[in-house]
Amino acid sequence: MSPEKKVVVKKHAYQVNDELADKIRESMKSKNKLFFNMMGSIGAGKTLILEQLAAKLSSKYRVFVINGDVATTIDSDRIAKQGATTVQINTGGGCHLSAKLIQNELDKINIDDYDIFIAENVGNLICPAAWDIGAQLNITVVSITEGEYVVKKHPIIFKNAAIAIINKCDLDGLGFNSDVLAEDASKLKSGMKVILTSAKTGQGIDELIKALGIEP
Amino acid sequence: MHEYSVASAIVDQVKAIVEEHKAIQVKKIIVSASPYEMIIPELLIEAYGIIIHELDKFKNSTLEIQISKAEISCLECDYKGEPDEKGDPEFAYNFICPKCGSRDTHINMKNLTIESVDLVIPDN
Ligand SMILES: Nc1nc2c(ncn2[C@@H]2O[C@H](COP(=O)(O)OP(=O)(O)OP(=O)(O)O)[C@@H](O)[C@H]2O)c(=O)[nH]1
Numbered sequence A: 001m002s003p004e005k006k007v008v009v010k011k012h013a014y015q016v017n018d019e020l021a022d023k024i025r026e027s028m029k030s031k032n033k034l035f036f037n038m039m040g041s042i043g044a045g046k047t048l049i050l051e052q053l054a055a056k057l058s059s060k061y062r063v064f065v066i067n068g069d070v071a072t073t074i075d076s077d078r079i080a081k082q083g084a085t086t087v088q089i090n091t092g093g094g095c096h097l098s099a100k101l102i103q104n105e106l107d108k109i110n111i112d113d114y115d116i117f118i119a120e121n122v123g124n125l126i127c128p129a130a131w132d133i134g135a136q137l138n139i140t141v142v143s144i145t146e147g148e149y150v151v152k153k154h155p156i157i158f159k160n161a162a163i164a165i166i167n168k169c170d171l172d173g174l175g176f177n178s179d180v181l182a183e184d185a186s187k188l189k190s191g192m193k194v195i196l197t198s199a200k201t202g203q204g205i206d207e208l209i210k211a212l213g214i215e216p
Numbered sequence B: 001m002h003e004y005s006v007a008s009a010i011v012d013q014v015k016a017i018v019e020e021h022k023a024i025q026v027k028k029i030i031v032s033a034s035p036y037e038m039i040i041p042e043l044l045i046e047a048y049g050i051i052i053h054e055l056d057k058f059k060n061s062t063l064e065i066q067i068s069k070a071e072i073s074c075l076e077c078d079y080k081g082e083p084d085e086k087g088d089p090e091f092a093y094n095f096i097c098p099k100c101g102s103r104d105t106h107i108n109m110k111n112l113t114i115e116s117v118d119l120v121i122p123d124n
């Protein structure tokens, strides 16, 4: 019989991810780069918002967008048409991006070739909240067509964000309502920036750019 | 759900410990999780079973999950500790600070901790 041994570990399961995330955050900051993590539900309008952002920012900034999706390159192709450089990470069923997946993509490029980095996380209001990807600021997007109770049911992903976007406001009053969502998002966390947008009409996009601290 | 990624993260860390101790076999991993962890313990154990299927040193090992205490921290005062049972009547998974009454609290959902690993070491 070989001897057995109990090793006391006391380490967080997320530790390796979180350490890498911190490293990414520090290295981006030291190079004066901006890195944002856009989270939100499926179909909330994350990609269309990024198309709007890319269209407005690409003349002045070099924007790099990392699209996390379970499969396909549809989203990155859409955003690339608006002047950003894009790359699609297919998580192959995985429900969130991780620091490792981001680092893998950053290793393939020269960070100095870009000014602003944005990750579109996998459409999901639960799992991305647990995985730090090294962004300096998290944005959570929901749309008014998802009903009035999304914030109440999924407060965690909003707690982890500095900006809450309530999208599809062009449909406000047409059977959908932004009031409760906006009120809940600001009530849940003091200092939360709540922005009402329509990625279809462009409403709120300038306000978003300002909230991100980007000189338009 | 991300139990699969969490299980992989645990296995990766334990692999390093196996290396460090030159172990030949993993017998048991004990992790602790708070009640509001974003994982379902049964699914985590299932995912663990799938991942270790191909790993010789992990064959027949078990993953045990112990439930630890929930912990909130208040962003308005300095309270850090257990929430009360009442919760926040308006928001799921949110808690009112028992000290100052603020709802601006953060529940720690990333307390998932690898507590210990039982290893078989070669005798020499
Ligand atoms: N009316 C309206 N439709 C929108 C708006 N934003 C997005 N849409 C539509 O909603 C659908 C989903 O938009 P996407 O931008 O693909 O959403 P997404 O969050 O990136 O979706 P996933 O990446 O699949 O999770 C598309 O048909 C968009 O045209 C909006 O502000 N108003």
Ligand SMILES: [Mg+2]
Pocket: A046, A047, A048, A075, A120
């Ligand atoms: Mg998308």
Ligand SMILES: [Zn+2]
Pocket: B074, B075, B076, B077, B078, B079, B097, B098, B099, B100, B101, B102
């Ligand atoms: Zn308090």
